[in-house]
Amino acid sequence: MKRVMIVLPLSLLLAVGCSKSNDYKPGSGATGEDVFKTTCVECHQPKEGGHYFELDKAMANTTAIASKVSQGSFMMPAFPNIQAEVLQGLSEYVLSQSKTE
Template sequence: MRKTLLLLAVLASSGLIGCAKTDTYTPPADASGEDIFYANCSKCHKPETSGHVMTLSSAVANPDALIQKVHKGGMTMPAFPNIQGEPAQRLAEFILSNSRTK
């Protein structure tokens, strides 16, 4: 029983390794929002079976809030401080166009 619990703890924590801290990714200036999303965000945010890339809370369902979330990260989401300017706007537009709000 103890070995099973240890194994479960290791598996759970290893699943979060890619989804924490700060990521230094810097997109090319001409990267589309879709390119940025699939290069980085889809590592943790798998597209839903409904065809949406994610479900957003109403608190982040606007470009400014999404960009802030990308820059600062969250509980297990890494911060992406180098996604700035037009690439950040394109990423926010892609997410908003391809997500649903709860």
């Protein structure tokens, strides 16, 4: 619990301080898990129970997740270099590691 409270404000700070786009480029054979553990855990730590996200209906599909990664948001950088099969694999991994409604 303590860890979550320390990590969260730090990630928010990073997100705000960062430009809108992250130029991380995965290797061609990278799996979703590789990518997530290299570049996403910095902001998305596992929650109690081991899942990373609690996704609402609108976000609980690979298309919505992929679009979040490609476009980012006000708080999250975009990852334009995560593409094609790697993006698909990453989205499936995120979905499989999430709680959905």
